[in-house]
Structures are given as C-alpha cells and as structure tokens.
Amino acid sequence: MINQKHLNTFMKLVExxxxxxxxxxxxxxxxGVTQHIxxxxxxxxxxxxxxxGKQFExxxxxxxxxxxxxxxxxxxxxxxxxxxHDDPTQGICSITCSGALANFLYPYFVQQQSVHPKLSVFVExxxxxxxxxxxxxxxxxxxxxxxxxxxxxxxxxLVGYEELQLVLPANxxxxxxxxxxxxxxxxxxxxxxxDGLHFLEKVFSSNFTADYKGPSSLNIKGYVNQLQQILLxxxxxxxxxxxxxxxxxxxxxxxxxxxxxxTYAVQESLYLTQKRYRQLPSRYQWFxxxxxxxxx
Numbered sequence: 188m189i190n191q192k193h194l195n196t197f198m199k200l201v202e203x204x205x206x207x208x209x210x211x212x213x214x215x216x217x218x219g220v221t222q223h224i225x226x227x228x229x230x231x232x233x234x235x236x237x238x239x240g241k242q243f244e245x246x247x248x249x250x251x252x253x254x255x256x257x258x259x260x261x262x263x264x265x266x267x268x269x270x271x272h273d274d275p276t277q278g279i280c281s282i283t284c285s286g287a288l289a290n291f292l293y294p295y296f297v298q299q300q301s302v303h304p305k306l307s308v309f310v311e312x313x314x315x316x317x318x319x320x321x322x323x324x325x326x327x328x329x330x331x332x333x334x335x336x337x338x339x340x341x342x343x344x345l346v347g348y349e350e351l352q353l354v355l356p357a358n359x360x361x362x363x364x365x366x367x368x369x370x371x372x373x374x375x376x377x378x379x380x381x382d383g384l385h386f387l388e389k390v391f392s393s394n395f396t397a398d399y400k401g402p403s404s405l406n407i408k409g410y411v412n413q414l415q416q417i418l419l420x421x422x423x424x425x426x427x428x429x430x431x432x433x434x435x436x437x438x439x440x441x442x443x444x445x446x447x448x449x450t451y452a453v454q455e456s457l458y459l460t461q462k463r464y465r466q467l468p469s470r471y472q473w474f475x476x477x478x479x480x481x482x483x
Contacts, residue, residue, distance in 0.1 A: 189230065196223040197235065198256045201245065227252070275469040277305030282474060283321060284331035285382070286312035286414030287349075287434035288457075288482075295477055306470065312414060314381035322460060328467055329474065331482075333382070333455040343458040347482030350432040350454050351386050353447040356424040367447060369398035376408030376426035380417045383410075386429040386455075393451040418444060431455065457482055 200209045200220060210217045228235050235249035245253060284292065289312040300306045313321070318330035323340060335343060359375065369391065377387065384402055391399040408426040411417050414434060421428055422443035438444065459478060461467065 190226065193223040193227050193230075194252075194256055194259075196220055197227055197249075197252065198260070200224065201249075201253050204242075206241075273469045274305075275472065276303040278468055278470050279307045279309060280329075280470055280474055281309040281311075281327040282329045282331075283311045283313050283318045283327045285314070285333070285431065285434075287431045287437060288331055290414070290437055291433055292478065292481065295481065296474065299473060299477070314412075315385070317381075318460070322462060325462070325465070328461065328465075329471060330460045331478065332458050332460050334385075335456065335458060336460075340463055341460055342463040343460045344479075345456055346459045346479045347457045348454040349457055350452065351390055351429055352432050352435050353390055353427065353429050353449060354418065354421050354435055355427045355445045355447055356421055357443050357445045358424060359427075359445055369395040372427055373404070373406045376406045378417060378420050378426040378428040379407050379410040380414075380428065380430075381412050383428065389455070390429050390449065390453050393453055394449050 196209065196213060196215070199213055200206065203209045203212065206217050206220050209215075210220045213220070224235060231248060231252070233248045234246050235252060236243040237246055280296075282292075282296075289310050293310050296308045296310060300308050309327075311327070315332045315334050318327070318332050319336060319338070319341070321327045322330050323338070331346070332343075333349065353372075355375070372395075377383070387405075388402070409420055411420075417428055417430060418435070418438045418440075420426055422438075422440050427447075435441075435444065435446065459475065
C-alpha cells in the first residue's frame with residue numbers, strides 16, 4: 188500500500204518543481220522531502236525522477252504515479268463532497284404507520300414529491316409490532332406507532348392522539364337508554380384485525396369491566412388484515428369491531444355502520460418513532476414537521 192504522506196510529498200514536488208519550495212509548503216526539511224521520494228522509489232523499485240543539477244524530469248514511472256495521484260485526489264474530493272452533501276429535496280423517504288394514517292398522510296406526501304421530483308416516498312401500512320421490527324432492522328427510517336416502548340435503540344415523540352370507536356352494523360338493535368353490555372356484543376361477534384385485540388382491550392377495560400373476562404372469552408367471527416376490508420363484514424351485519432375514528436371516517440359505506448357511544452372515550456397516543464442513534468438525512472425534516480402539524 189502506498190504511503191499517503193509520501194505520495195502527497197511527491198505530488199507537491201511535481202507541482203512546485205522545487206525541493207526547497209516543497210519543503211517550505213509542507214513544513215518539512217529538504218532532506219525529508221528527498222527521503223520521501225526515495226522511499227516511494229524503493230516501494231515501486233524504480234526511479235521516479237531523472238535529476239540533473241538541482242532540477243529534475245519525471246520518468247515514465249513518475250509520470251504514471253503523478254496521473255494516478257491526480258485521480259486519487261479527484262476521487263477524494265468527490266467522496267468528501269458526497270459525504271458532506273445532504274440535499275433535502277432528493278433521496279428515499281421510507282415511512283410506515285397504520286393504514287388509516289397512511290391514507291390520511293399520503294396525499295400530503297405526494298404533494299411534496301410533486302414539488303421535488305427527485306424525492307422517492309415509500310409509505311407502507313403495518314401494525315405496531317411490524318413497524319418496531321422494521322425500524323430495528325433498518326428496513327424503514329420513520330414509523331408512527333400507538334404503543335410506547337422502552338427499547339434503548341428507539342426514540343419516540345408524542346405527536347397526537349387517535350380516538351378509538353366501537354363500530355356496529357347500522358341495523359344493530361342498539362337501545363341507547365339501556366345500553367349495550369359485553370354479552371350483547373359477544374353474541375354479535377368480533378371482527379379481529381392486526382391491532383384488534385389491543386384496541387378491544389383498551390376499550391373494554393374502560394367500558395365493560397363488569398362482564399369482560401379477557402380475550403379468551405371473545406366470540407371472534409373473523410379476521411382480516413386489509414384496512415379497506417375490516418369494516419366490510421361489519422357493514423354486512425356479520426359482527427362488530429374497534430378501529431380508529433380516522434379509519435371509520437374513510438369507509439366507503441358509512442350509512443351501513445353505527446358507532447356505539449362509549450361511556451368512557453378511549454384514545455390511542457401516536458408516537459413518531461425512529462432509531463435513537465441513526466441520523467436521518469435532512470429530507471426527513473419536512474416529513475417530520477408535516478406529521479407533527481397534521482396530527483398535533
């Protein structure tokens with residue numbers, strides 16, 4: 188491997204064409220400059236300079252080494268520029284959140300992408316645990332989850348809240364005066380989804396404490412992991428489910444649904460989550476600010 192210090196001395200000597208000037212500019216002695224050249228010649232086992240008096244000409248080997256040195260210098264400059272350049276208007280942005288949030292946020296992200304075509308925006312819908320796993324494995328850079336985690340590698344920022352709603356078929360016989368209990372809901376049956384049991388636990392533990400005995404007591408009528416499909420069996424009278432208010436509002440057949448008023452409203456906290464020690468490119472700053480603005 189070429190000694191970089193020796194190569195730098197050689198390059199400076201070729202450009203100044205003077206041993207004394209080279210020594211002055213590199214804060215060396217003239218014998219030191221000569222020693223560096225001799226070590227390079229020993230390394231390549233060939234003469235690099237053809238000396239005559241106090242002057243010199245490059246040998247063929249010396250000319251090749253100088254051209255290589257120019258290429259190395261240009262590559263170093265390119266590398267330095269690349270490392271220190273952080274354009275906020277280009278590159279990939281990967282963001283994962285719930286399906287409801289993805290549907291809500293994505294149009295704003297597309298607007299930013301239309302202004303800056305060199306941005307590549309990857310948005311994926313996933314449940315909480317998948318988002319956490321993908322962040323930890325560096326598959327994504329930014330996620331929005333509803334659960335606070337104490338993982339030492341993750342940093343979370345509270346950016347807003349999401350109301351949970353208990354959704355019934357529109358034709359469900361709901362006596363608001365008498366109210367619904369767990370037994371009546373269980374007879375109808377629960378439509379589960381990736382975050383379903385988590386949502387149900389939060390709602391039921393606050394509103395049906397007398398009757399609800401845990402997930403093992405549930406009558407689960409089905410499971411679906413596509414957001415657009417979760418409310419379909421509810422609309423068809425097959426069962427009930429619990430979803431974010433935003434997801435319910437996005438359903439294409441709202442007249443087929445009925446939201447059961449809860450005695451105690453339940454909200455999910457929304458946490459903007461990323462790797463604690465992984466620095467994100469500057470292009471993410473707009474997305475972080477926009478998420479905080481829209482969800483705050």
